[in-house]
Amino acid sequence: MTIYRSKEEYAQRYAKAGMYVLPVANKHPIIKFADQPALTESQIHDIWEQHPNADIAVRTVDFFVVDIDKHQDNNGFKSLKEFNHNDYFADTLTQKTAHGGAQMFYMKPKG
Structure with a gap:
């Protein structure tokens, strides 16, 4: 079992598994996500660089x-x-x- 050090690492892992990662704070989305494609690795990096303590939700697309x-x-x-x-x-x-x-x-x- 791999242990990740940051929430960004977890978010990247979920994205690589095909999940639509959604950064949240206090259960509220940090970004607009309706009708948007899944975040790219670069977008995930940029978001967690600005919001390192953002929690991770996943959109129920599939x-x-x-x-x-x-x-x-x-x-x-x-x-x-x-x-x-x-x-x-x-x-x-x-x-x-x-x-x-x-x-x-x-x-x-x-x-």
Whole structure:
């Protein structure tokens, strides 16, 4: 496993993997991104040189995310279980969220 030293290095890695990198501060985009192509390596470098502490978001161009929230009395995991359609949610790349929820990543079908 490679450990990167800067957020720019992570952003470059995501871009090389085909993701549309989006620099954010406090969950708000730093740049205009609607209807824009993916950032180039040079653009990523320039942005993180100006904003070295910018966080990284990725645009859901080729994938979508199922966001399962868990706040106080609302438990998305319980709702998902009660939905009773596990066949809709195949094993996939998943990350934990700050409040104990999860985000499940799926590729969009072609066409």
